[in-house]
Amino acid sequence: MVNRYKTISPEPPPDSYVKSVLNDSHGSASNRYFDDILPMGECEVRDALMGEVKRHRYWKSSAFKKMQFERLEMLSCLHYVLESFTEARSTSEATEAVTPGQLLDQATTSIQNPWDYEVLPSSMFTDQVRVLEMPGSSTINPCSACNSEGTYHCFHCRGLGTDKCNFCRGTGMKSGVAHPAVYTHPMVATFPHADMARGYASSSTAMVRHGSNQVYGLGTPMHFMSKTGVPPPGIGTHDLCYMCQGRGVKECHYCKGGGKKPCTACCGTGSVRSFTKLKVYFKTERSEFFTECEVPEKLLTHAPGKEIFSEEQPYVLPITKYHVQEINEKSKLFCAEHLQNSMGMCRVIRQRHCLVAIPVCKVFYSLGNTKGTFFVYGNDRQCYVPNFPSKCVIL
Template sequence: MAYPVNQAMYPPAFGMQAPPTSFPGYEGLVPGVSGGFLPPPPPQVLPTPVHTTQQDWSIPRLSEEAAREAFTSFVDSHCCYSSEPVKDGVITSMEQFNTFRYRLETFTESRKTEWATKPYEGETMNPFTQPPPGPWEMPVKAPVMFKDHVQELEIPNSQSIKPCDTCSASGRVKCNKCSGTGSITCSTCRGAGKDSAEDRCNSCNGTGKQKCSDCSGQGTEECGTCKGKRQLLSYIKLMVQWKNNVEDFIVEQSSGLDVANLGEVSGKPLFKDALQMVYPMTGFPHPGVAEASEKMVMEHRSKYSQSGRIMQQQQSIELIPISKVNYQWKGKQYFYFVYGTESKVKADDYPATCCCIIL
């Protein structure tokens, strides 16, 4: 988009160093105040329906041998757990409570601007010869999809040079360590001018003062704002943030295992679909997954298209295996869970624990 140049914004009395009062597309941007996130252009791609194909939704049942191996590894990882229930316990029954996890990922790009400064290094500029590109007109290379990333850029044609206010364009400021005096209290005699024997202190020659090491006795140090350059380059900074917004839905199951534990494991991949804008899933055997997909897709589209641009979406379904293993040890009944493709174990009522003291 081309903007007409408004000559009134470029006061000739101030020459090259005077920034315009505003730029087209950046009106209201105040130095020192973030411009906030900028609404993106409307999306151009509309989603199309996707139907899941018929496939094997089942997962093999956990064998007793695999259940016992997982239990053994779990107990071995706990120093305070006795291995007796694993060796002597008898598995009485195993129940399967497999469940589905639907995951929606919405990869977004958002942009915001603010005035910024940095030491002027003598860069060649042609300020105000043409309007700067708009925030969403700046070409920016996107990172790897579905990975968080932040990038900062200078908006072209927004630069101007100004004297550093911090040091009044001198390049130096009062030394903080000595408060500008060039000297500090002697560390040997602590300002007394004498040592413990009441003789003249050799470190400060009896003055009680030492030359400040930070400023070498000058009383001033390099300005931290302009780094001694005396001038600052003022420009509009564009901050681009890519964020992967992830939301999961897990179908309820009646095993008794807290659903929060399932966030730690993976499942058997059943379906994955990646497009700029995905369409809610249809035709999935479990109605809860289809309902969650429709609700989450619509919510993501509404929520993340307001303050950013949706770059791509990805939806997937996993079948998470859950087995409840009931076993008997010393005449009493106990149980543990084996879940996820990693065969993670949860055994809250493990019957043989002790207190360990780690030295």
């Protein structure tokens, strides 16, 4: 079964959906504030540091045990995330071979807009692609690749069903060299040569065809026997090619000797079924923002924290009443960007946003004459040591 895609056209959502989004006034606004941060104790900080030491081969735990903590400064990093689960659709023309059961299934319908069909995702906020056939778009047409014959001539043997034997190179001899007793005989007087009318010199040989079953190459032992009626002198059956038995030709490997191959477009039926294929793309668009923090964002992305606000609606409004104005501005910007990106390209199925406060403890330490800082962040108390030393230094 072969599918051939001709055109792919993304389909914009219907105008009724765009108007409903623009006129939608239902959303959410947060008026919640973050509670006081629970401070981290010195024991928690030291345990987190020792866990980080074990991850490094050349860091010695004995040196870290002598470290003195001068001050612990509690901070928080706000992590705002907005996710929009969108749906986009595209259509493409496809063809496939016709099966007998499909000849009776040609129902038609007046629905032409791909957005008129309801397609549900298997799970929300998970990227996925659904492929289905639009009902009523199936038509039966003659196959243009084989002109409705179901077969076409084999390209390798030019439709003859035979080709040069690759084991004896068309000579009929096991040695692969034409025997002088064959091509020097006055009744043969023909050396095995290529037939340029059948293809390249390396892939064809001149042959004689007597009926449908008697085919042999020129200058071969079988050619000698057909002319003289006796086997070639000085040549035994053990000298003949064991693959072609002295004929110099073999059955075409590609068409199995038939000279024709079944059409791959219609699978030999002579007809193809054309239909419109509908592709539905479910994708999650994600935007996130971190407030200023000395810990890199790539470490804070998966760090657990305390959830301040979380909401999931068909369409959410930005946060406007939080006491950190930077969060309000980013929430408004992300909501506008997601709405702008979906206009004319896809439709938003559902949105959700959340605000998480990640606890961060900045530790000021001293180790001998060395002073520095490191950070312990997240509810799971992960440790980050900026400008960590090389393997030749203790800290």
